[in-house]
Amino acid sequence: MAAAAAALRHGARVTLLEAGYNLGGQYWRHLAHERRGAQEHRLHHGWSTFQRLRDEISGHPDCDVVFGASVWAIDRHDDAPPVVHVMVGAPDGTDREPRSYTPGRLILATGGQERTLPFPGWDLPGVFTAGAAQALAKGERVAVGRRVLVAGAGPFLLPVVSSLIRTGATVVGVAEASGRSRLTRGWLTRPWELASASSKAGELGGYLKDLVRHRVPYWTGQTVVAAHGTDRVHSVTLAALHPDWTRVEGSERVVEVDAVCVSHGFVPRTELAIAAGCQLDEQGFVTTDAGQQTSVPNVYSAGELTGIGGADLALAEGEVAGTTAAGGVPRPLLVGQRKALRNFATRLEAAHGIRPGWQTWPDPGTMLCRCEDVTVGELRDIAAKTRSRGLRSLKLTTRAGLGVCQGRTCGRNVEDLLGPNLLQAGRTSRRPIATPVRLGELAATLTPEREDPLP
């Protein structure tokens, strides 16, 4: 949204492809128009910024907003802009309208998704990602449970607590995996650097007030290491963690809940960037120059794709990308804001980034790939027996990551479990078809002129 608005301000004509029914993405996910709330700002930080951007974009004569737009492929051409293939219509329908765009400039802002680490029982119904709890609270006014525990790492746990409380749930506690000393080192070293990212501090302060007001305990250096139940979760085991996130034996305690929300970190959704040929860094993020241009000329990127930094950084990067893509020069103040917010993102990783000790949480029977029902034990056994170091062959022999989600949920965990000597690391994020398309819909996109003649 920020990129579109900035590009419009600099005189560009803009097509905004939105996969959902509303603008606002995951961060400002909100009720359907028919249900819009008079007090919806109570669930959001920066709601007035969203409203301003929405009004600027929606009413603009040079902006075409396409809702229900699933980009399923990008064709790369060496000497011409990439072609963007889209299905427009109700999600996963059979009669969506195929469209192709050949923009002069392409800005990718596909965001991130949660990375959830496996633990015994994590595939039981009632275990949700924290993002699911957030989406259901903001977009549906549904609380995922009545007694809810929130666990994982990072400041994102806090807005989830606030949303759950405002949706009628009781939050029994928040378990932050990082210990007190690491949090202190990450957040309180060189505090003056944080001053210029003060909007973030204000946002977090608001969430902390909710914790205090509703007496929600915040446990550091602890996490959920097991969820219990037969067909749904009825309790979880919390354990203390060492600094490397291995569990402290004997520290376990059981808490009764009817839902648990987990969020261990975020990974970028890079399918389209990879398809467009954009270079990624060692952590799998899209690399960009000062103007947010990727390694591919005329292809820009902003937000979680370029590094996990949250909504404020995404807004700043989006504004830079939209400005430069439209031929403008970003304001120095904006560039300074981006720098301060990137510093915030670096601290985020230092204070909350995933530590390898999580690999001690699952037992051999713990589900790893939820689509194909491959356990952690099966993956380890087959890797040991075949002595294979090739990710591709292990995927085929174990079926981990071969299911309908295409390894989106388990890919990084599979790679971590297979260890540092793995060949083709990073491969689990390569998906030429970015979102599932039905064969019938694909066939309908082939016009007679485009079919290859029979030999």
Added chain:
Amino acid sequence: MGPQRLPVAQDPVAPRDSGPLTITVDGAQVTGQVGQTVAGLLLGAGHVSWRTSRTGRPRGVFCGIGVCFDCLVTVNDIPDVRACQRRATEGDVVSTEPPTRETPA
């Protein structure tokens, strides 16, 4: 216990009453509000799972943003629709089993 939709009268967000919307799920009626997704309707009515995995483990909503494909349902005979992504429309016929495929003669 379990998931629930917050009644409009208790909601600090003060949503508009968009009116009721009813779908059938495996033959049973499920009612929610106009503007909800199929998953929102199901969870709001207290259902926590509605599908089974390859080895028979129960599955419902996990990621809630269309990434994990845990929540797949059949909507009006179209299989493999992500319930968390699809907005429900009045009278939708939802089945938690894939449609039986006709074998070609």
